[in-house]
Amino acid sequence: VPVSGTAAAPHATAPSLSALHPVVELAAERLATADLVAAAKWGTDSPIDDPAREQQVLDNVAAQAQQLGADPDEIRVIFRDQIEANKIVQRGLFQRWTDHPDDAPTTKPDLSVVRQEINRVTSALVEALATTTDDRGAVTCRPELLLAALQVHHEDHLDALHTRALARALRSVCGS
Ligand SMILES: O=C(O)C(=O)C[C@]1(C(=O)O)C=C[C@@H](O)C=C1
Numbered sequence: 001v002p003v004s005g006t007a008a009a010p011h012a013t014a015p016s017l018s019a020l021h022p023v024v025e026l027a028a029e030r031l032a033t034a035d036l037v038a039a040a041k042w043g044t045d046s047p048i049d050d051p052a053r054e055q056q057v058l059d060n061v062a063a064q065a066q067q068l069g070a071d072p073d074e075i076r077v078i079f080r081d082q083i084e085a086n087k088i089v090q091r092g093l094f095q096r097w098t099d100h101p102d103d104a105p106t107t108k109p110d111l112s113v114v115r116q117e118i119n120r121v122t123s124a125l126v127e128a129l130a131t132t133t134d135d136r137g138a139v140t141c142r143p144e145l146l147l148a149a150l151q152v153h154h155e156d157h158l159d160a161l162h163t164r165a166l167a168r169a170l171r172s173v174c175g176s
Contacts, residue, residue, distance in 0.1 A: 020136070025152055029121050031166060034086045034093070036117070049087065060119075061075050061076065070133060081171050082125070084169075085168040136175070
């Protein structure tokens with residue numbers, strides 16, 4: 001039996017991926033931006049909660065969903081979860097950096113640049129959600145989602161904080 005994966009072809013011997021793998025991968029990618037957002041806000045007056053920006057994100061995803069023929073309300077609900085999950089990571093990091101100041105970031109990314117990255121991942125995630133509408137409505141959605149989450153957890157080496165946030169982010173993917 002070959003040892004699974006090499007640097008050149010990491011997925012050569014990996015099992016086939018769930019249809020929902022791209023959704024989970026992009027949700028994890030969006031959560032990875034929370035580290036940058038937290039670093040941008042740490043030590044500034046910018047609060048973790050920014051209701052105006054949240055409204056903008058939700059309105060944008062609803063409009064994009066409409067264009068793609070997906071249900072805007074369903075996409076909105078899923079993105080409320082993405083935002084909550086993002087805040088779980090930001091709060092967790094603020095707590096960590098308060099408790100262990102040596103772990104606090106020493107460089108401060110520009111929040112507006114980080115938000116451009118968030119917009120890019122957000123848009124890709126809406127597309128992935130729109131193309132998996134049938135999978136997300138199927139009775140197999142929950143086991144497929146769990147499988148994909150286990151794969152992404154493994155591939156991305158997620159820590160406890162990001163794993164907890166990912167579970168929060170995926171809450172409504174199969175409906176509520
Ligand atoms: O853009 C920010 O300031 C973020 O913290 C990111 C984000 C999001 O997930 O899109 C999360 C929390 C804020 O309330 C607004 C938006």
